[in-house]
Amino acid sequence: MLIEQVKLVSNNILARGIYAMELSAPGIAQSIQPGQFVNVLINATWSPLLRRPMSVASRQGDRIGLIYKVFGSGTATMAGWLPGQQVDLLGPLGNGWSAVDGSYPVLVGGGVGIAPILFLHDALDQAGREHHLIMGARDGEEHFLTHAPERHITLTTDNGTAGLEGTVVDGLKQVLNQVGSEPVTIFGCGPAPMLTALKNFANAHDLPCQLALEEMMGCGFGICQGCSVELKTKFGKDQPSYRERFQLVCLDGPVFWAHQLV
Numbered sequence: 091m092l093i094e095q096v097k098l099v100s101n102n103i104l105a106r107g108i109y110a111m112e113l114s115a116p117g118i119a120q121s122i123q124p125g126q127f128v129n130v131l132i133n134a135t136w137s138p139l140l141r142r143p144m145s146v147a148s149r150q151g152d153r154i155g156l157i158y159k160v161f162g163s164g165t166a167t168m169a170g171w172l173p174g175q176q177v178d179l180l181g182p183l184g185n186g187w188s189a190v191d192g193s194y195p196v197l198v199g200g201g202v203g204i205a206p207i208l209f210l211h212d213a214l215d216q217a218g219r220e221h222h223l224i225m226g227a228r229d230g231e232e233h234f235l236t237h238a239p240e241r242h243i244t245l246t247t248d249n250g251t252a253g254l255e256g257t258v259v260d261g262l263k264q265v266l267n268q269v270g271s272e273p274v275t276i277f278g279c280g281p282a283p284m285l286t287a288l289k290n291f292a293n294a295h296d297l298p299c300q301l302a303l304e305e306m307m308g309c310g311f312g313i314c315q316g317c318s319v320e321l322k323t324k325f326g327k328d329q330p331s332y333r334e335r336f337q338l339v340c341l342d343g344p345v346f347w348a349h350q351l352v
């Protein structure tokens with residue numbers, strides 16, 4: 091983990107309210123892994139006070155890419171940054187996705203959860219590993235990929251304006267039907283209701299599933315304890331050590347196995 095002063099290369103709108111930023115960040119790019127994130131300092135005056143966590147969406151040589159949605163003041167400020175701007179980043183942070191051999195990866199992203207999914211998608215492409223990508227959004231204007239099931243890319247929208255009408259779980263059911271009896275592993279990231287739906291579906295069907303959580307965070311590296319998540323332990327609720335039962339999204343995550351999450 092390092093603090094790096096990096097240079098903004100480009101910052102463009104991708105879809106409604108969603109931006110893609112490219113940064114020249116040689117130090118962080120050298121070791122960042124899919125599923126890890128960086129903490130972005132919004133202002134040298136530390137106002138707003140906290141850094142904003144952003145998953146890395148891509149790496150090309152010395153450059154990393156972020157994909158972010160404007161939510162509040164921090165991300166609105168980021169949307170106004172111009173090429174050449176110096177940006178203070180802390181990273182790489184978090185654990186990243188676990189490699190899974192011998193099963194077919196099905197990647198599921200929605201909302202702001204597309205970034206770590208796209209980084210994994212690129213890594214699997216580069217490794218020549220077949221997989222399926224499912225992206226969900228409320229409507230077609232939030233999508234920037236093309237629905238192409240024949241190329242293993244499925245889009246879903248709540249209102250049917252792009253791809254399949256329905257949620258990512260509807261897309262997942264369709265993909266699983268096509269995959270047949272081959273073992274799969276699901277990798278998911280997105281808004282909390284989507285992650286809950288994915289977790290319930292995966293657990294109900296006994297499917298291995300990794301989820302990248304995007305909890306609210308304070309420090310981003312294990313000091314403030316502001317991002318704890320409760321895990322099932324082998325001892326149940328009565329006896330486990332606190333550290334075993336409550337883990338930190340910033341340090342132990344953001345990626346957890348769905349069957350371990352309470």
Ligand SMILES: Cc1cc2nc3c(=O)[nH]c(=O)nc-3n(C[C@H](O)[C@H](O)[C@H](O)COP(=O)(O)OP(=O)(O)OC[C@H]3O[C@@H](n4cnc5c(N)ncnc54)[C@H](O)[C@@H]3O)c2cc1C
Pocket residue numbers: 127138142143144145146157158159160161162163164165166202203205206303304305306307344
């Ligand atoms: C590990 C991790 C990775 C993330 N990766 C991305 C990413 O790749 N792209 C992206 O767009 N966002 C990502 N987020 C969420 C992002 O950090 C928040 O959207 C951002 O901090 C909001 O800052 P703000 O100042 O614009 O909004 P604030 O003014 O802080 O908040 C505005 C609103 O945004 C909501 N909000 C704030 N923080 C979060 C959060 N962590 N998750 C969901 N909603 C939030 C709040 O409900 C609040 O109402 C990630 C979060 C985590 C923890």
Ligand code: FES
Pocket residue numbers: 306307308309310311312313314315316317318338339340341
């Ligand atoms: S954000 Fe501070 S401990 Fe996780």
